[in-house]
Amino acid sequence: MPLEPVAQLAPALLDGGAGPAASLLGVSFREGYVGSVIAVSLYVSLTAVALSTLISVPAAVAIGLTEFPGKGFVKSVVNTGMGFPSVVVGLVVLFAVSNQGPLGSLELIFTREAMIMSQFVLATPPITAISLAAVSGVDDGVRDAARVLGGTRVDVALVVIKEARYGIATAVLAGFGRAISEVGSVLIVGGNITSADGISKTRTLTTAIQLEARQGRYETAMVLGAVLVALVLTVNAVVVRFGDRGVTG
Numbered sequence: 001m002p003l004e005p006v007a008q009l010a011p012a013l014l015d016g017g018a019g020p021a022a023s024l025l026g027v028s029f030r031e032g033y034v035g036s037v038i039a040v041s042l043y044v045s046l047t048a049v050a051l052s053t054l055i056s057v058p059a060a061v062a063i064g065l066t067e068f069p070g071k072g073f074v075k076s077v078v079n080t081g082m083g084f085p086s087v088v089v090g091l092v093v094l095f096a097v098s099n100q101g102p103l104g105s106l107e108l109i110f111t112r113e114a115m116i117m118s119q120f121v122l123a124t125p126p127i128t129a130i131s132l133a134a135v136s137g138v139d140d141g142v143r144d145a146a147r148v149l150g151g152t153r154v155d156v157a158l159v160v161i162k163e164a165r166y167g168i169a170t171a172v173l174a175g176f177g178r179a180i181s182e183v184g185s186v187l188i189v190g191g192n193i194t195s196a197d198g199i200s201k202t203r204t205l206t207t208a209i210q211l212e213a214r215q216g217r218y219e220t221a222m223v224l225g226a227v228l229v230a231l232v233l234t235v236n237a238v239v240v241r242f243g244d245r246g247v248t249g
Contacts, residue, residue, distance in 0.1 A: 036200040037208050038227065044112055044204065045180040048119035049127075053172055056127035060171075061157050064135035065143070078132065081125030086118075090185030093118045097189070110191040112202060118185040123175035130174055134167020135160055173239040177232060183210055205231075 063074060095101045097108040097117070108114045138160050146156045161168065183206040190202035192211060200208075205228045212221040 033194075033198045033200070034224070034227065036194075037203055037205055037224070038231070040112065040200045040202065041180060041204040041206075041228075042231070044115045044186070045119060045176060048116045048179050049123050049172060049176045051116070052120050052123040052127050052175055056124050056171070056175075057131050057161070057168055060128050060131035060168075061135055061161060064132050065153075065157060065160065075132065078125060078129045082129055084122065084125065085184075086122060086182055087184040087188065089121050090118055090188030093121065093185065093189050110189070110193060110202060112190070114189040115186045115202060115204075118189050119179040119182060122182060122185065123179045126178055127171045127175040130171035131164070131168045134164035134171065137167065138163045169239050173236060176235055180204075180228070180232065181206060183207060 063071065063078075093114060094109070097103045097106065097111075097114045099109075108117075142159060142163055143156055146159045151159065186202075186204055187207050187210070190204070190207070192203050192207040193201040194203050195201055203211075205224055209221045209224045209228070212218075212224065
């Protein structure tokens with residue numbers, strides 16, 4: 001997937017990665033550095049969360065609306081997945097894409113695609129668990145009314161999703177927060193790589209902050225941290241706005 005649409009967001013934040021905001025703080029960035037880091041972060045996290053949502057929400061609806069033996073165990077597994085150690089996930093994905101792994105022939109090691117895989121695994125449990133809680137919290141009367149009116153199972157599921165939309169939006173936000181704030185797994189599978197001219201290949205905001213802080217460039221790390229917080233708050237505001245419109249709509 002191309003990075004150009006995402007990269008267009010970077011100049012609005014720090015004027016292409018070396019703009020007035022950085023100058024006022026006395027921080028020196030290579031041309032395009034911050035913009036490329038933001039673009040990679042958004043590309044990887046948004047892609048992972050989008051793919052996870054396509055799987056997690058239908059799975060949550062299916063589990064929530066279906067009675068089957070072991071349902072409680074499945075819920076426990078989903079909830080337990082929210083606490084997966086990120087470095088362990090990174091190691092598993094690294095093995096999968098390594099030359100000795102089952103996906104070695106695809107040559108995904110130290111690529112954005114491997115980072116997406118890692119963040120997908122991390123984002124899926126919280127999106128599934130919170131969506132499942134939202135679906136399970138829908139009043140049984142809503143489902144019964146849909147059935148009485150002649151609705152099929154798909155119709156009932158759509159009605160339940162509509163009623164649980166705010167909770168599902170919150171789930172997606174939680175998944176995005178888990179993904180974009182991740183350090184350990186993306187560092188393992190991505191390698192924190194930049195090109196010779198300083199443009200990010202697999203470096204994200206979190207791994208850039210970790211590197212800058214480790215090298216004692218605290219001002220740079222703080223600016224990157226502020227950018228990360230601004231991105232999270234922006235997504236949070238969009239999701240809350242969407243949820244509020246859904247509830248009042």
